[in-house]
Amino acid sequence: MTMIAWGHDLRTSGRSGRLAMVLALALLQAVALPRGASAQFFSDRPAPVPPGSIPDVPSGPAISLAPPSGPASTPLLPAPLTQPPVANVTPPVPSPVQAAPTGPAQGVLALTARYGKDMPVINSGLVWRVYSDRPDETGAFKLIREDRGATPNIVLPPGNYVVHVALGLVSAVRPVTVKSDTDREAFVLPAGGLRIEGRVGTTKIPQNQISFSIYKGSQFEGGERTPLLPSVPAGDVVLLQEGTYYIISNYGDANSVVRSDIRVQASKLTDVTITHRAAVITMKLVSDKGGEALANTAWSVITPAGDVIKESIGAFPRVTLAEGEYRAIAKNEGKVFERPFNVVNGVDGEIEVIAR
Helix, strand or coil, rough: CCCCCCCCCCCHHHHHHHHHHHHHHHHHHHHHCCHHHHHHHCCCCCCCCCCCCCCCCCCCCCCCCCCCCCCCCCCCCCCCCCCCCCCCCCCCCCCCCCCCCCCCEEEEEEHHHHHHHHCCHHHCEEEEEEEEEEECCCCCEEEEEECCCCCEEEECCCCEEEEEECCCCCEEEEEEEEEEEEEEEEEEEEEEEEEEEEEEEEECHHHHHHHEEEEEEECCCCCCCCCCEEEEECCEEEEEEEEEEEEEEEECCCCEEEEEEECCCCCCEEEEECCCCEEEEEEEECCCCCEECCCCCCEEEEECCCCCCEECCCCCCCCEEEEEEEEEEEEEEEEEEEEEEECCCCCCEEEEEEEE
């Protein structure tokens, strides 16, 4: 606390002494006022002159700015937070944990296919289908899975199934039982490839002029059969089961037809070249040799025995004929004209029929 000296002797007795005592008390009260009261005291209002009364200023609780005296000289601080002994703490009760639902056990069907028992695994072109082992109310077996991988691993519930695998025209089917682990199934597909082309002499026949039909077995076996593949383009590779087949090759749309027996071997590509003995003949009806062709002419090509080989209408019909003897008959405006001609293997030509 700052001590202030006044220019009076506090020991003066009498009235002057009492006045000095009043001033000293007023000064001490002013110094001890709280900050709010101090702000009121040091304002623009003139200070009261003793012995006038000092205005009563409301104040809050007194705050000591000096350290307290006495033995307890340290400030009073809040009591420290204490933690109860661990043994006395009741652990929280955990909420029950719901176990993750577990589905039924699953099995794995590992599938492979080979051309033969000791041959490598087939690495492309396979179509796998897994069916239920029992038909439904319609009598059909329900398709459960389909996969086009070379060596698929198909996940299925344990149970009985029927597995079908196809490679081109070759297929195999087998019942299987799947358990809650991996079941490995290896199929044997004794398949081979077949590629066909046609030629006349050393000339390759264009693809759009020739087609092939493939039949099971030999052409010399009796009985009517439907083709396995009715129209195979030249140069395409078809997959067939190992065995004997015969091919009917049609060059053009007349009588140039060749039949051939072939043998397909497993895991091998068999290239077949079928040779036709034929030629392409163009016909026209003219008024004079080397003249213009007459339109709207109806044509017939017949054999010497009278068998009709080809019929057409036009000014310049083209026909592919096997080598041999033929007769061309032209009808125009109610008149009939004809001419015999020969077809030489590989020699394409033009036949003129003169309208006279």
